Amino acid sequence: MDNVFINKDTFKGAYILSLSHLFNKKIENATLYEKYATLAALVNKQLRTNYELTNEYVVKHNMKKTIYFSMEFLMGRLITSNLMNAGYAQVVKEAFDDFGFDLNEIEHAESDAGLGNGGLGRLAACFLDSAASLSLPLYGNSIRYKKGFFVQRFENDQQKEYPDAWLNKPFYWEERKEDEAIQIPYFGYVKDIKLIDPVWVKAVPYDVKVVGADNNVVTHLRLWSTEKSEWQTYQDNEYLEMVDKISESLYPDDSTEQGKVLRLQQQYLFSAAGIKSAILEHKKLGRDVRDLHKFYTFQVNDTHPTLIIPELMRILMDEENLGYDEAWNIVTQSVAYTNHTILAEALEKWNIKIFRSLLPRIYEIIQEMNRRFKIVLEENQVPVEKVYQMQLIGANNVRMANICIYASFSVNGVAALHTEILKNIELNDFYNLYPDKFNNKTNGITHRRWLIHINPELTSLINNLIGTEWQKDLSLIKKLVAFKDDQKVLDQVKAMKLSKKRQLIQKIYEDTNVRLDENAIFDIQIKRLHEYKRQLLNALNIIHTYLRLKKDPVFKKNFHPQNFIFGAKAAPSYIMAKGIIELINKMSKVINNDVETNHLLKVVFVENYNVTYAEYLFPAADLSEQISTASKEASGTGNMKFMLNGAITIGTMDGANVEIVAEAGIENAVIFGMSAEEVTRRYKENGYKPRKIYDEDVRLQEIFEFIRNLTPNKTHFDFILQNLLTSDYFFVMADFASYVEAQENANKLYQDQKSWWKMSLMNIANAGFFSSDRTIQQYNDDIWHLDYIKL
Known part of the structure; x- marks a missing residue:
């Protein structure tokens, strides 16, 4: 079969014919789904030739x-990676520009x-x-x-x-x-x-x-x-x-x-x-x-x-x-x-x-x-x-x-x-x-989807600085290190991040009616909801920050606005995880509606987090929350997607965070909490007393009081609080003070913009090791x- 994607005009002719054949429609009358379906059918048909050639080669x-x-x-969505990997994306984009179609919008018609x-x-x-x-x-x-x-x-x-x-x-x-x-x-x-x-x-x-x-x-x-x-x-x-x-x-x-x-x-x-x-x-x-x-x-x-x-x-x-x-x-x-x-x-x-x-x-x-x-x-x-x-x-x-x-x-x-x-x-x-x-x-992760596709702004910035060879071999991205002190380049990294934030702000506003501040720090935790991933630790710190903004004018004056964004599904029968989701949703309503502080602090839990939502979230992040109890997260790959798109890891020395820090340098991350060895030792010693930490830390007492007042029935979240006070198997209380300090440091760091964007660039430049091409090799x-x- 001849390649209908050989050039723009050949494709346009084939597309018009196919749309008419599949749906009996002309270009101007087609629905968004019909436009998508016609494109998908044409791409799939074209791929069959290479699929058969591949199979023949393997057998022969x-x-x-x-x-x-x-x-x-x-x-x-496969339309995206298939167009890109097959090399058809540019031809289709040019043809669709002629038709007056938005390729991005059409891609979104695929579930x-x-x-x-x-x-x-x-x-x-x-x-x-x-x-x-x-x-x-x-x-x-x-x-x-x-x-x-x-x-x-x-x-x-x-x-x-x-x-x-x-x-x-x-x-x-x-x-x-x-x-x-x-x-x-x-x-x-x-x-x-x-x-x-x-x-x-x-x-x-x-x-x-x-x-x-x-x-x-x-x-x-x-x-x-x-x-x-x-x-x-x-x-x-x-x-x-x-x-x-x-x-x-x-x-x-x-x-x-x-x-x-x-x-x-x-x-x-x-x-x-x-x-x-x-x-x-x-x-x-x-x-x-x-x-x-x-x-x-x-x-x-x-x-x-x-x-x-x-x-x-x-x-x-x-x-x-x-x-x-x-x-x-x-x-x-x-x-x-x-x-x-x-x-x-x-x-x-x-x-x-x-x-x-x-x-x-x-x-x-x-x-x-x-x-x-x-x-x-x-x-x-x-x-x-x-x-x-x-x-x-x-x-x-x-x-x-x-x-x-x-x-x-x-x-x-x-x-x-x-x-x-x-x-x-x-x-x-x-x-x-x-x-x-x-x-x-x-x-590892595929940089084709998790950078080239989701972040064309960063892709073109890298292309302009070091050429395009890195797209074939991600290890070559290390050449960006040469620009770490180049203010013009750092300004471009910042501009890229701002443009991705604006896209995410628009999507979140459409979905939740919450308007985020584009100048704020975007602090994002997106992963399955599980106690060891410690979304709860994140929530406790947000409440602490909110309460402090309410009563400490010096802290309020020196605090850079921060948006906390969560995305996660809890397994349907996982009661504790579902309780944590409800807690975050309830506290976000109080925090987002407080006119005294909501210009400084907002919290959003996006609904139905999936791959498509992830494509908006990873490129917009300033801070990547990787805060699992050390020794519990096998690896993580979200941490790599954040890094590749220029976010700074705030995390424990757990899973692949250890290697992220080794590649990018500990000065380009914000690390806190117990080490894997300490966690293992504390399990062995069996003498952990979370109640003692609570009794000695007035901040935790105030947080618990705030949580109890979130609902008319003050005992509604007691199952979560009791768990923290009695077993706290994942050491949320033990790492709380260290995490609060790390968050304060991150907020201060962001205010030194030159240092921040240098850290961001160093993360991008050192992400080459985390390519799934390397893993598969x-x-x-x-x-x-x-x-x-x-x-």
Whole structure:
């Protein structure tokens, strides 16, 4: 097919024709959605050529692939990255200027694909982009959720969840592959390794194209959708409802047994279907199943896809008739595991009763793996009490992380500090047994979306200063260091930031009716709402600042106006997190409506934070809130997006903050709080007394009093306050004084404008290390060993 994007006039002709063909409309009568749909259909059709060429190349050269299994892929709007990476954006913009269309407005007609929730999904999306842009044969594997995480609305200041039915409109980037459907069995019972009377569900793949930047490589993300199976003889309403539920929504509520079964069904679905389709492809290409590990690496992103391990064993033994040892040899050379959590309580475990009932044959295989692993532990003289902690099956649960570590040839953390904590504390027993498996791969972000797309103002500033080569290799951005004392350049950085603030001010005003001050410090905390991320610490300081502005004229006179902006969703059943959202919303109303101080202090919690909202927030930030309890955040990637767009980190030495400070210099960040070592020591000593801190700090007493007066019922927020006074597991009270001081320092720093914009430029200039291209290159060099697609 000829390239309709070859120049402006060819594209305009094709666009007019396509609009007429799809919607029977002329340019002047088309709705915004019809304009978008026509563009998406044309782009997707054009990409098919490169997609087919990529596939042909991979097959012809008998290339090894990596299949990246992840429960989430938070892709954002694909029209944006596809136009940019394919190199069509300029032609389309010029044509649309002729038509009198605004390309930005048309791009916004696409819904965010509801395939993820937070950092895990956004990272996976960056990895797909980077791998395709580096010309590597890496393919994503997940579930085609009919509904996204949820749409968040605030009602009476509380989070309410509504279905995110993002697939109600056609998703132009996907292609249904009915002929590659896989039959998935649940329940039943095992007799002589055969599964008898299972309930069959059909998994149908939809492939979504992933476009490499300027290299014609197009790979895919495979999403599995559930449908009724023709193998299932008895199909009543209960069966049809079950089938529908499996691919209905991301992270269904698992507070009930039914919810737990559903989550396990989801995990088995995309694990088993992904593995089976790889084996079918491998055999179709005439290759021996014994060579599977030479042609595939299965990367397990967090523990959700753990079941690929016993499922691969099952297929190799039960269907391919290999012995256990031979099958195990293949599995342990083809599976690699990425750990994303330090919180021991967050390491996934499944109740044996639920597991055995849903997946009887898989459970048998894990039992046998466990039996053999215990022999390995005994042979290595692991003490008895540690054997119990390490085995794959506990007294009443199946331990997913333990299975991953035992079966994988590589176990990686996602930031230098995180990996050290895994090796020395959380997974130390496994590290002692398998030191060679453990390695670090610090996370990264794709600068194509998180700078070039969302911040054209900064992009053109960098291009003017150092040329455009950095767009291909982000490490070259370091050349900006040469301008750190150039006042003219620093003024341009400030002007860029002001223009991004104005765009955000407009969006927030339209959404919330709150008008922010463009001259204020924009202090932003956007991430999932979780106690360890400590949005609550941020809130306590804001209240303290407000109360101080009310009664301390000297402080008020010297205080630079500050806007505090939050964006976060809380899991629907996470009561504490939802309470913190309500608290921030309630306090913001008091603060924003106080005429004595609201010219100096405003607080906004944006509703339904998602990738599209993030694209406004990251470039507008002056201060990047990265205030998790040290040792709790595995890495973070929001911290990198802020840094790349010139925000200064105010944070603890946690996750990738440690490396951000190492790259940019501690003088270009505002660091506070306990270190990871101190936090670990205090847990061990078990002598933490938050009540004592409260009793000795009058500021905290005043804050608590303010919170109690936010609602007519003074005990409304007592569950939050009591938690702080009694357990305070994440050391909010312990770090409070240090954080208040850090915030005061940041406010003073901003008032020295020359120093501030120099710090900002130094953050941008030193963000090159945090490119996901670098991360993926390291995964490939150390773990996958894939060859490059050369088109």
